[in-house]
Amino acid sequence: MSECLWQPSAPLDNLRRRATLLADIRRFFSERQVLEMEVPILSRRATSDPHIDSITADCSGAPAFLATSPEFGLKRLLAAGMGDCYYLGKAFRNGEAGGRHNPEFTMLEWYRVGWDDHRLMIEVGEFLSWVLNISRVCSYSYRALFLKFLDIDPHRASLEELKAVVARVLELSFEPADRDECLDLLMSHHIEPNMDSSGERGITLVYDFPASQAALARVEHDELGAPVARRFEAYVAGMELANGYWELTDAAEQQRRFEADQKYRAEHGKPVNPYEERLVEGLASGMPACAGVALGVDRILMLACEAERIDEVIAFPIERA
């Protein structure tokens, strides 16, 4: 089985489909008066996200970082008054490689001024329905999803209760450290693969994540009084496609979360890089209320092409790049 590594790993028809998809995406936003923006892919600031690692480059003798998402740049443009805008281009995440991951990938991220997460979820559903030609859309709160699949309330269950559920459905090489690790395991190993088990392919939207997983979303109390992140995700065929927020616009809270992230990274032996303090300044100057979402374009293409692996839709994944 000698493969020619100079050749693309993806069938040419899938790459032609990519060209069509990129044109379709630009048309979708052009018709809705959302403007395409370019933001730095190479930056002096890195992500502070506890579970996402930047790739470090050397630029003019000093470290620079490849963007893990266009988020900081787009939000600074929003703070400057740009209005509805999007980015369609490359993003990079260190160490992420597998059937659904390549360290270099194509991301679509857009922002809607004056919208909240629920209004944006409707548009994400419309977008996915249109590009993937799927009409069935269902939405669940994070709690409802856990109750449906595991009969447990993810916001109220104790760590011991969550560990017991994990032990029931999974074999692990380690003891889960905290509630979030349990929830991540249950979501990624049990709930996601069973989402479309009924057979018909549909779009599943999940909202109101645990406050501990807020990232850059606002935190509010839900109807049962639990603090929840106004964050949502979209899935098709058990594959995570998009992650959206009703964006945090409080500069002091943003500063606090950056510092908490940096502390977590230091405590867990991960690289601690300069964070984007200019975003905090931008928020302080008066960021408009808005909602934003990031979406993995390669995965949409996988679904459109019925591909099993991401290297069937990327011409030259990292092994050939």
Added chain:
Amino acid sequence: MANYSTNEFKGGLKVMLDGDPCSIVDNEFVKPGKGQAFNRVKLRNLKTGRVWERTFRSGESLESADVMDRDMEYLYNDGEFFHFMEPETFEQHQADAKAVGDAAKWLKEQDICVVTLYNGAPLAVTPPNHVILEITDTDPGVRGDTAQGGTKPATLSTGAVVKVPLFLEIGETIKVDTRTAEYLGRAKED
């Protein structure tokens, strides 16, 4: 012993898990966009043959297992042990019935098998994919029925029982796929 990290796990890598040598069957990187990274790994326990599914934190590592696959010629069975020889060094190894397992019913003297050595001792034996064996017992052949596709059981010289077409007779040699116990055809005389 070397250690392998989850990002080095790939099909066929031999590692120690819970004190047993295992072969990695599949390694899936699982990471929620905003969550922690895990590796969902399928491993075959080389002692029991059982496939385990186990989730690791990305970056965890396992010790490598001293397991090697060697092509060896099957020599004979002395009633207790099965004897194999490395064709180049003439070094001989004896494997017990537990290591040979189901492969025993396909072993014909002088056939080349894959013997899996663990810490130098036979742990498992894989017969050739295709073997040529003589039919030692079956119902009498039915002539003129070659197109019908009916089958009957036939016992082979090694003790294996496979389904063969109705027209075959005792004493004929046939080719069988050992992975499926499927009859492939009459062996060519040459």
